[in-house]
Amino acid sequence: MTQAAALLQNLAAAGFVALGVAIAYRWYRERGRAQAMLALALITLAVVAALGRVGDPQHPLAVLSLVEIVGFLLSGYFVLLFRNEFIPLGSFAFQAANLLLAISIVVGILDVTALAHADPRVATVIVLEIIGAWAIFTGEPIARFWLASRNLPAVQRARMRFLSFGFAVLIAILFISVLGGSALRSPTAIVVTELVVLMVIPAIYVSFAPPALLRRIWRMGEEDELRAAIQDLLIFSPTREVLAERAATWAMRLLGGNAAFITDPDGKFIANAGIDPARAAHLMAEQRKNSLGAPDRVVTVPLPLTDGQGSLGVVAGPFSPVFGTEEITQLRAYASSVSAGLERARVTERMAAIESNKTQFLNLASHELRGPVTVIRGYVSMLEGGLLGHLNDRGRKAAAMMSAKASEMNELIDEMVEAARLEDGGLTLKLVESDLRDIARSATFSVAPLVDSRHQVDLDLPERRVRVKVDPDRTKTIIANLLSNAIKYSPNGGPITCHVRARAGIARVAVSDHGLGIAPQNLHMLFTRFGRVITPETEHLKGTGLGLFLGRQLARLQGGDITVISVPGKGSTFTLHLPSASAAEASANGAASSAHGAAGEERVHTNRRSTD
């Protein structure tokens, strides 16, 4: 057992030396002031551990003992300095720590020189003082780190916890072995203690330089969350600024920084999280000045954007100890997502700006166009009404025509605005439960001014109510448009019928004419925007080509459609299909509908004779 204990003691010392060497090497690879402090702490600890195994424990060399004691104290002091790198100590605390170090070193010197071989109790007190000082130097930082680790990203949290845990165990072992007395000097106790120490060594090493595998394991839970967040970021951020703001906040969380910022290629700050732009600019400038050997307070990665290279930066907080290559790689990967997101937001914003300009223009244009129409239409109506003096027949005819043209102009303006609204999604339907017969009736009346002696519009309505849930005004416009087309494209006259029926849950309004008809190869153009079918017979007819486009879009928005059957030279039938209000609802309102339908089938003839 004694042999095993000695072996383990040697192993533990060797472990510490290995730890010291490994850490020295890591530090050589990735230098930084904070890491230097931790490296010094661990290396001195390794030296102390090694010295403890050198020479005869029964007759220690005074010089070696002194080096051991001072090294031991310094290893603790460096841990405190390591903490000081992240959370600067107050000047009072710092002075107190220095004083404690000085006193402890003096006590150590006294122990080795004047008080050597003194009373064992005095020796215990001296050892307790030295270990106590070491415990204070390391204990305060590890408690701090443990508490602070709660809000850090997974990797840093794990690293800080391992560090805290390692040092806490060391403190515990030291106290126990000093205070435990002879019981703990038994070989068995030594074996146990050294085994624990051997376990602590990897924990401390891992906290200083965690292997990639471990980091990946630590990060797993967090990565899912991050992936979801990036997705949200890319898809749902409404504007570039909001996206940048969120991206910065996530970058901060990702690295456990205290602040983060995003700049445009021209150096303008798009987003700042936890830092004001002036301070961020200052930090960036400072980092650029001495990029080598500077403390990694800020880590920035390029943000490739179409108009140049912006940057994404994260500023270290008091508890984000190390920004190493790992973090930079992580931030780089993240930056590419952010770039993509920012580019997408820019395109979306530009498109939105163009759309909104277009809509604004159309609103303005429609307002400006309506002004003159108001006056023309107003005065023409007054002329027609005889308010401005008596008109002869020819004058009245001209006034009637001007009135019709002014109305047409109004409709064109309305169509234009409606099409614009439809495109930018600003169109809201006011769905009301209505009787399609009423809508068809008012549509027929509204086209009455277009009807001349050659035309006749027959309205064929069913006996029962045709219940639909639609926007009545817009549905009226659709039907009126179908009727006015029927009139327009049957220049040789002939009856036009507007036939309303409901069957199998679908309400239909069929508008038939005996006009020019449309060639099959041209049918596909009918419902496209500005898609007018121009033939020798129709080229003199005016129109925007918006009517059917709008009609079909509006019908579809209401759950319906417009279809067409046409025979060139024979005429066309355009049918508006709309979903009926549900049958169940219909029976609930059965009484009302039958009362309404009592008037019987209704046929309205709109036949306006010309004035001559």
Next chain:
Amino acid sequence: MPAGPLDAGIVARWQLSGGGSPAHVLMIEDDATIADMYRVQLEHDGYRVTIATTAELGFTTMTANPPDIVLLDLLLPDRSGFEVLASLNERFPSHPPVVILSNYGEPAMIDRGRSLGAVEYLVKSRVTPADISGQIPTWIELGRRGGQGES
């Protein structure tokens, strides 16, 4: 004043037939062509018409010569018609009915006008002066019944 349930036109006809002074229409409209056109129609129909080309002049008329109905344009040189309507609500809590006559047909603007208490919102180019003149008695009656704010 005639009592009992009234046909909307009675008030105006009663006033026009000498039962009182003719109904006074205040038109707040900065476009002189439109204002003149309306004056011709309205005066022909027997109304007394005051045209205010700015919101400020409109307020002056409200105090000096209270109208029976206000026809309000939205685009005025000194402020928007909505602001005029809001200050009317504030300064003259029992102001006569207000009809908005504008060439803006945006549903959002129509809703805003209605919510501010306009009895009607009409797009100028879609109505004729005769339409308006014919409706004025109805609107005045609506206002008398305390119907302003509703439509």
